[in-house]
Amino acid sequence: MLNIRIDNIGESIKTTKRAMRAKLQDLKKIMAEVEDDLKREVEVVANARAKGGNTVPIIEYQDIVDEKVTEATKAELRRRGVAVVRGVYPKAEAQAWNDELGEYLAKNRYTERKPAPKVKDEYFSKLKSDKPQIFGIYWSKPQMQARTHPHSARTRAFMNRLWKFEGEGKKYFDPDRETLYADRIRRREPGDKTLGLSPHMDAGSVERWLDDEYQHVFRHVFSGNWRAYEPFDGAGRAETDEIPSPAVCSMFRSFQGWTALTPQGPNDGTLQVMPITKAMVYLLLRPLLDDVPEDVLCGAEPARAFSIEPEWHPLLTPALSSIPHVEPGDTVFWHPDIVHSVEDEHRGQGYSNVIYIAAAPYCAKNAAYLAKQKEAFLSGRSAPDFSAEDYEVDFEGRATAADLTELGKKQMGLQPW
Ligand SMILES: [Fe+2]
Numbered sequence: 266m267l268n269i270r271i272d273n274i275g276e277s278i279k280t281t282k283r284a285m286r287a288k289l290q291d292l293k294k295i296m297a298e299v300e301d302d303l304k305r306e307v308e309v310v311a312n313a314r315a316k317g318g319n320t321v322p323i324i325e326y327q328d329i330v331d332e333k334v335t336e337a338t339k340a341e342l343r344r345r346g347v348a349v350v351r352g353v354y355p356k357a358e359a360q361a362w363n364d365e366l367g368e369y370l371a372k373n374r375y376t377e378r379k380p381a382p383k384v385k386d387e388y389f390s391k392l393k394s395d396k397p398q399i400f401g402i403y404w405s406k407p408q409m410q411a412r413t414h415p416h417s418a419r420t421r422a423f424m425n426r427l428w429k430f431e432g433e434g435k436k437y438f439d440p441d442r443e444t445l446y447a448d449r450i451r452r453r454e455p456g457d458k459t460l461g462l463s464p465h466m467d468a469g470s471v472e473r474w475l476d477d478e479y480q481h482v483f484r485h486v487f488s489g490n491w492r493a494y495e496p497f498d499g500a501g502r503a504e505t506d507e508i509p510s511p512a513v514c515s516m517f518r519s520f521q522g523w524t525a526l527t528p529q530g531p532n533d534g535t536l537q538v539m540p541i542t543k544a545m546v547y548l549l550l551r552p553l554l555d556d557v558p559e560d561v562l563c564g565a566e567p568a569r570a571f572s573i574e575p576e577w578h579p580l581l582t583p584a585l586s587s588i589p590h591v592e593p594g595d596t597v598f599w600h601p602d603i604v605h606s607v608e609d610e611h612r613g614q615g616y617s618n619v620i621y622i623a624a625a626p627y628c629a630k631n632a633a634y635l636a637k638q639k640e641a642f643l644s645g646r647s648a649p650d651f652s653a654e655d656y657e658v659d660f661e662g663r664a665t666a667a668d669l670t671e672l673g674k675k676q677m678g679l680q681p682w
Pocket of ligand 1: 465466605
């Protein structure tokens with residue numbers, strides 16, 4: 266439950282911080298250890314990058330199918346919280362989706378007709394750069410085909426299984442049943458300079474301190490036993506409450522993610538990450554130090570992305586790394602606590618286009634969202650979490666229930682699972 270009085274968020278923050286500090290008598294000593302540990306981890310990442318090595322683990326889709334991903338690789342995936350999975354979809358299929366999406370937007374004159382949003386998307390308004398080149402469409406056939414593709418289900422089940430999905434006498438979520446979170450697409454032009462996003466985290470900002478379930482998720486950190494904190498422990502993760510706001514995700518995503526429709530890599534205006542899952546410990550404890558005003562959570566403000574700032578989090582900055590080059594049909598996944606950004610400038614030659622496809626395993630929270638989302642799908646309205654732009658209501662050629670496979674209908678909540 267959210268312990269938030271939104272009309273007086275400052276008071277809620279002060280009260281919570283006071284209570285947390287009371288339990289962390291050794292805060293200075295703990296923070297020194299945390300910083301020391303994190304510094305070493307940041308160095309590992311920065312050194313690997315300097316030597317031209319990969320800071321993001323790469324695995325092959327075929328190895329997932331053949332169950333050949335080693336335990337050592339899985340441990341590395343958990344440590345980094347980011348994965349590139351190559352060849353999830355056949356390349357030609359992903360390229361065809363890219364063309365088809367372009368035709369869908371052109372045929373329906375998206376850029377000319379784009380009406381003013383009914384609800385302003387202020388999620389990123391506090392971040393440094395403007396809104397990225399993201400199109401508010403959810404229901405094109407390529408998006409639905411990619412999301413409901415059996416290869417995607419296989420990949421997401423593998424990613425879900427990196428988590429501890431049962432414990433405390435219950436199953437937190439079902440790793441093998443995927444629900445579908447309809448998100449938008451990115452089509453970024455070469456030369457574009459205006460569309461970056463500064464480092465941030467989604468899946469809650471102030472909630473990470475103020476929500477009861479989040480306090481359970483981070484119980485070891487807030488009790489001072491930070492070494493016991495396990496980023497992939499599912500306890501409480503699928504039960505957190507978020508402050509409702511346009512473009513804040515109200516599903517539990519075990520990983521955020523996207524599928525590449527065009528080749529893209531460093532400098533192509535694409536994704537950057539700080540690939541250290543345990544950095545969350547530092548981010549959680551940082552606002553409790555003496556140099557931070559009582560009502561400040563160092564970049565976390567209600568109904569916004571949680572902004573990671575050099576002013577508060579200088580230790581992390583050197584870890585920021587671009588994802589490696591990917592080809593159409595490759596996918597990228599990142600844990601909900603991974604700091605990420607989008608490069609300010611697209612210096613490459615071609616469009617960098619993606620379909621956002623997260624992993625969202627079946628649980629009560631996600632089933633509840635599906636019930637709302639399916640109504641939006643059937644009528645072509647924007648997905649419930651997003652600004653109610655509703656561009657596609659009268660778009661020609663959008664996907665309908667008849668276009669979905671059996672698996673797709675289950676993932677959309679149109680058929681019981
Ligand atoms: Fe994000």
